[in-house]
Amino acid sequence: MMGKRNILKFLVLAFGLCIVAFAFGYGHNANQIDEHTIRYVLEQEPSTLDPAKSSTSPEATVQLQLFDGLVRLNDKGEPEAAVAKNWDVSDDGTEYTFHLRSHIKWSNGEPLTAHDFEYAWKRALNPDTGASAAYMLYVLKNAEDYNTGKAKASDVGVKAIDDGTLVVTLEYPTAYFLKLLASHGYYPVNKSAVEANENWGSNADTIISNGPYRLISWQHNGEMNFVKNDNYWDADEVVTKSMNWPISESQSTRLTLVEGGEADMMVEPPVADQERLEEAGLLYIGPMLGNYYYMFNVKAEPFTDPKVRKAFSMVINRHNIVKNIVKGGKKEAYAFVPFGMLESNGKDDFREVGRDLVYEDVDQAKKLIREAGYDETHPLPEITILYNTSELHKAIAEAFQAAWHDAFGADVKLQNQETKVFLANREAGKYQVARASWVADYGDAQNFLEVFSAEDNDSQYENEEYNTLIAQIRETPDGAERDALMHRAEKMIFDESLIIPLYFTTQPYVTNGSVQNYFWTVLGLVDFKKAYK
Structure with a gap:
């Protein structure tokens, strides 16, 4: 009974x-x-x-069920033919000619053609669209110039020759281009639907x-x-x-x-x-190339001073937070680019070569705060941690709050917001310090480093030297030279103390075992295309 x-x-x-x-x-x-x-x-x-305007992993997960690009990632993380049945590549690696399958249709039965891809990509790059995914298309010839008002749409390296043929010209040979094509920024969109309703x-x-x-x-x-x-x-x-x-x-x-x-x-x-x-x-652990970190608004006091930013990072005990709060198979992070991406030699892991770029030292952190001019007679201003609503984000914020109070006597408040509001405020710079995360759009370290290159990045960080370095990375064909430039760029992030890395992500999930034949991509998205119960 x-x-x-x-x-x-x-x-x-x-x-x-x-x-x-x-x-x-x-x-x-x-x-x-x-x-x-x-x-x-x-x-x-x-x-x-909208594939051009979305920016979060949950959005990308939904889109993966709704859209197909020219290629689609398989369960090994490799691109396979999707809307494109095959393609040709020029000897110099800068021109791709995609041949689409016959009789491809939209969900409403209308024909889908190469012109839909050309329209979608140029729309994402159109500065009037305000697309968050625009940067993902910068490998296309003249794409960045068009997005920044320095070129015309007709200059962009994508052209539908006919309904079934799409010719793509790149700025430079890009080894990861096919993987990039599987991301949401490269999905086609239906012109009639877009123009009928913003x-x-x-x-x-x-x-x-x-x-x-x-x-x-x-x-x-x-x-x-x-x-x-x-x-x-x-x-x-x-x-x-x-x-x-x-x-x-x-x-x-x-x-x-x-x-x-x-x-x-x-x-x-x-x-x-x-x-x-x-x-x-x-409980199962899926893969995910990503990280979880706190970012500083470098234009908001007291975080205009890199010494303060560095000190606030140095007192965070990553091991304890990951072990006792986060769990889920996560690995504490002492840099920005996660493990799992290889150097150009195809053997060495980028993270292992780059090693740790931050360390923990409470005494040194207290010294830096004093050097920045803060002490008992000149205390730090009130600080607010901004995060989006979640039990996990709240628990992590409380750990940061306690660490900063214990080390510096800082008066730290917590503010949680619904995700849409949180993202808008973080993007607008309406915060002092905020949680953030980045999951790869494609499996290359460049994708992480570009986060701080845009003029409107959420840290409000503006550095022409860094922007020039990212441009060099994009344009450098030599693999070893490009690796060295990427390590240099990552080091600059920590020389400036722009962030507090906390952990590299995994995707813990719970299933009752009834769903079969799904898989998790390395980007942390679940693909139900062939799944069943």
């Missing part, structure tokens, strides 16, 4: 799931969900699914896509519902007919949905539950 305590637990769980189901609107959608529906809990409400990427009924699935409903901050895209070029490989994705920024809510039988998979379970989940065989 079930004891009184177990009955009470059961009733509490059932009541909690009823509340969650009501909050996420499951009732109205229950008739569309059957035992074959893949139910994945998305960890954040997308701001947009915010076409924010509602299910205006999104026209070309991937394995199409989005049929989107209850904002509630759930998303997908069905198989019968017009997909590779539809025979898509087994699953429907997917239901609840949305919650709460780790504990996501876990409750899975353990309560209302969902099949979720990412980033609460740290407090990870040991229990591992023992139960429910």
